[in-house]
Amino acid sequence: MEKEVLDILKSMQQDMQAMKHEMKTMQQGMETMHQDINALKVEQQRANEKLDRIENKIDITYDQVARSAEDVISIKSDLNFVEEVTARNCNDIEKLRGIK
Template sequence: MDKEILELLKLMRSDITSMKSDVGSLKNDVGLMQDDIKELKTGQNETNKRLCNIENKLDAIYDHTAELTEFRTETRDGLKSIKDDLTNVELITAKNYSDIVKLKAVK
């Protein structure tokens, strides 16, 4: 019976040694995973900063586009007004020429 207990103790010692090795391996794997998580967090922070910069640039582009659209509308309205004024000048000039011809004819 003592031999059997001794054999069982030897088997248990072998199993404990194997378990210690497995736990050590798990600790190493967990350490590697923690390093990977730190790298992912760092990468995510950099990505967030870049995204923020892109959003700021997009906001600036949006504002600039709005300003350009407003300028375009004002320019079109101004050109239409100038065109209308030029048409009026042409009509008045034509009438003036007509009046000049009539006045010359009266002489």
């Protein structure tokens, strides 16, 4: 009977050692996951910062394009005026040639 109890206790002790080992392995796995999660957070923060910089550059580019479009419209208007004046001048020159 005493031997059976000792065998049962040894078996329980072995089971407990195995469980301790498994728990230690799981704890190490959890620590690794925690480190991985922290690394992901850092990378996500860097990605967010890059996106913020890209958005800022897009805003600046949008403003520059809008100003360029305004300049193009102004230049077209000025060019139309020059064309009208040139046409009138050509007509005036023809009239003056006809007078001679």
